[in-house]
Amino acid sequence: MSYTPELVAELEILALFNLGSSQEGLKVHQTAAPTAIAAARRLFEKDLIDQPDGGYLTSLGRDAAEHAQSLLTILTTSKEAA
Template identity: 55%
Template sequence: MLMSPELVAEINTLLLFNVADPQEGIKIHKDADPALIAAAGRLHDKGLLSQPDGGYLTLLGREAAEHLHMARTIVTSPPQASSVS
């Protein structure tokens, strides 16, 4: 199953957060990309963001963002040489 554009926008929104600093939030301005504004609203409705325009990650949002950051690191890493024993 492919991801919908809405889900991709939500993932990209969560990836904007610095998971190393839980006191660092984001502010999505009203003149931002409408897809980003809508994604933040949906994430807030799902309980992942503290505010509809960004704010801070909730505990659930932080966990989701950490997993997404890890997945991005894994899939963007250079291929490892396979070792056959």
């Protein structure tokens, strides 16, 4: 399985969520890049967020965002250490 541009766009949205607060969501405005709008809609369809234009993470979405942000941290740290 490879990372498609669609999956990368979804990971980018998940990486934007502040995991330090469950009271803080995201809003993907209609003026955002079409790839971001589509990614948010797919995350909603997968029950990872509670609104098609962002909103809050669901329980499953929080797990996914934690993993996505951890992976980004690991890959970024490894790149800087090399």
